[in-house]
Amino acid sequence: MSAGNAKHRRFLTAALVILFVLLGLFAVFPIVTLIVASFKPAQEMMRYGLNLRLDPELVSLKNYTYLFSDQSLYLTWYKNSLVITAIFTVLCLLFSSMVGYALAVYRFRFRNALFALVLVTMMIPLEIIILPLYKLSISLKLINNMWGVILPFMVAPLPIFFFRQYAGGLPKDFLDAARVDGCTEFGMFFRIMVPLMAPAFSSMFILQSLFSWNNFLWPLIVLRTNEQLTIPIGLATLLTPYGNNFDMLISGAVLAIVPILIVFLFFQKYFIEGMTAGGIKG
Amino acid sequence: MTHPVPTTERQTAVRRSPLRRLAYSQTAAPWLFVLPFILSFALFFAYPVLSAVNMSFQEVLPGQVRYIGLENYRGLWNPTFRKALMNSTEYTVFTLLVLIPLPLVLAVFLNSKLMVLRNFFRSTLFIPALTSVVVAGTVFRLAFGELEGSLMNTFVTALGFEPQKWLRHEGLAMFTLVVLATWRWMGINILYFLAGLQNIPRELYESAEIDGATAWDRFIRITLPLLKPITIYVLTISIYGGYAMFTESYMLWAGNRSPNDIGLTIVGYLYRNGLEQNNLGLGSAVGIALLVITFTVTMIQLKLTGMFRRED
Numbered sequence: 366m367s368a369g370n371a372k373h374r375r376f377l378t379a380a381l382v383i384l385f386v387l388l389g390l391f392a393v394f395p396i397v398t399l400i401v402a403s404f405k406p407a408q409e410m411m412r413y414g415l416n417l418r419l420d421p422e423l424v425s426l427k428n429y430t431y432l433f434s435d436q437s438l439y440l441t442w443y444k445n446s447l448v449i450t451a452i453f454t455v456l457c458l459l460f461s462s463m464v465g466y467a468l469a470v471y472r473f474r475f476r477n478a479l480f481a482l483v484l485v486t487m488m489i490p491l492e493i494i495i496l497p498l499y500k501l502s503i504s505l506k507l508i509n510n511m512w513g514v515i516l517p518f519m520v521a522p523l524p525i526f527f528f529r530q531y532a533g534g535l536p537k538d539f540l541d542a543a544r545v546d547g548c549t550e551f552g553m554f555f556r557i558m559v560p561l562m563a564p565a566f567s568s569m570f571i572l573q574s575l576f577s578w579n580n581f582l583w584p585l586i587v588l589r590t591n592e593q594l595t596i597p598i599g600l601a602t603l604l605t606p607y608g609n610n611f612d613m614l615i616s617g618a619v620l621a622i623v624p625i626l627i628v629f630l631f632f633q634k635y636f637i638e639g640m641t642a643g644g645i646k647g
Numbered sequence: 648m649t650h651p652v653p654t655t656e657r658q659t660a661v662r663r664s665p666l667r668r669l670a671y672s673q674t675a676a677p678w679l680f681v682l683p684f685i686l687s688f689a690l691f692f693a694y695p696v697l698s699a700v701n702m703s704f705q706e707v708l709p710g711q712v713r714y715i716g717l718e719n720y721r722g723l724w725n726p727t728f729r730k731a732l733m734n735s736t737e738y739t740v741f742t743l744l745v746l747i748p749l750p751l752v753l754a755v756f757l758n759s760k761l762m763v764l765r766n767f768f769r770s771t772l773f774i775p776a777l778t779s780v781v782v783a784g785t786v787f788r789l790a791f792g793e794l795e796g797s798l799m800n801t802f803v804t805a806l807g808f809e810p811q812k813w814l815r816h817e818g819l820a821m822f823t824l825v826v827l828a829t830w831r832w833m834g835i836n837i838l839y840f841l842a843g844l845q846n847i848p849r850e851l852y853e854s855a856e857i858d859g860a861t862a863w864d865r866f867i868r869i870t871l872p873l874l875k876p877i878t879i880y881v882l883t884i885s886i887y888g889g890y891a892m893f894t895e896s897y898m899l900w901a902g903n904r905s906p907n908d909i910g911l912t913i914v915g916y917l918y919r920n921g922l923e924q925n926n927l928g929l930g931s932a933v934g935i936a937l938l939v940i941t942f943t944v945t946m947i948q949l950k951l952t953g954m955f956r957r958e959d
Binding site: 374377378381382384385388389391392393395396398399402410460461463464466467468470471473476479482483486489490491492493494495496497498499500501516517518519520525549550551552554575578579581582586596597600601604605609611614615618621622625626629633636637640641 | 763780
């Protein structure tokens, strides 16, 4: 009986592994084909579409050298994406951690009302305000300007919510001790709470930088000239009804995703925590 | 220690500079901390929302704006908007049908005692979520190309079917969109359900097993009911995500132009009217309609799943 049971269990484990190997292939296959395609000439793509065939005679780094040549703006887009992502993420983490901390630690009037407003902004699809936001950006002279991409979504509700939950679970004794020692309220935040909230910062750093790096709809509206575009918008301009610039598109897409994959390999835990932050119940 | 009333002494010292007093004030501090949110909320959220409502009753032309009552909403009832509404609804329904039950069951498998290499598979399935829609769209546009040698056509011809024009046929276009969504979101939804599963106490399963419950009984009577909160959460964000879908379609059809609008979504229609044709009034009406739709669908969903009942 127990021998049969063990056999049965081994069979089930094998079946599960096969199932997940197939699913895993489905997950990585498109990315692998993209990487393979980036080493092939674009005419090949036009003729046969995307596939895994790799003719050794056709393999070259041409697509990549083209990306870095004077004929392409890819490096400019890359730089824009890096700058926007860095500024956006740092400011977002600073402000949303401050707000989340205050909502968790201080008792003040309208505290609950303010938290309710945070929840309301989480529940309204942002797509509905892009038109008035576009008009507003015109009057604030934010069009075709990286600050136009950064400012409207910088104080984001999800990180506020996350920091509030996290700060609420930390011991408050340190704060009273610091107060007795003559520390300012801001000193307490920066010197005591920020280090204590380090894990929350890592998760939100991943979530927000990935959001900014991959963000599409709003930058598409704000950024106008070729020199100001970020990678996703720049790559999207290469697809036109009159023909597609595949050589640049594919190698450009690979270079946009590879750094993230490398960081993911080392910080999987924070990616997983950050990306599922919304599911955490208070 | 010689001061008779040290607190007053300290307060006078502090009172010397208003800035220092502010730094020590426990009443002012929370307001200074939440100030960024208040400013950003007022300028970049409350004002645009009110402005969207207002503009939806206006005809907005360069230099002149006039109120036209419900005219924009009446204008919404046209075949193109209905098409966009249908497409977004179909997309939402299909993604829900695939992206709730499948990840739930897969998460149960992944969490099972019989499973090996759990973390490896979890991470592998998560990788697509790291890609932007632009990268994903590029791959799928090529993989679902109409050339005979494209990935999907190689696949279906191997199974004995004719090569297809995936992005030109109504049903196949929707299929492509749903496959793209499944590819990107499967891993994340599995993670949500895994987090939910890890909150279920092991003892429940152990005592059920002692009482002779089969694996199926345990799944139906313990796992499913206890996963309800996380399921409702995933359901809610999927409804919002489904109705707000735009970029996927924008990438698959190189801009907002699919043949016969087979890929047009509500946000695509908003983008077309508001930004491409500069009709901000009608575009805003589309936005308000989207808000009403997502809100209504979510409320019905929460009602049906019993979220409003007190005891549950």
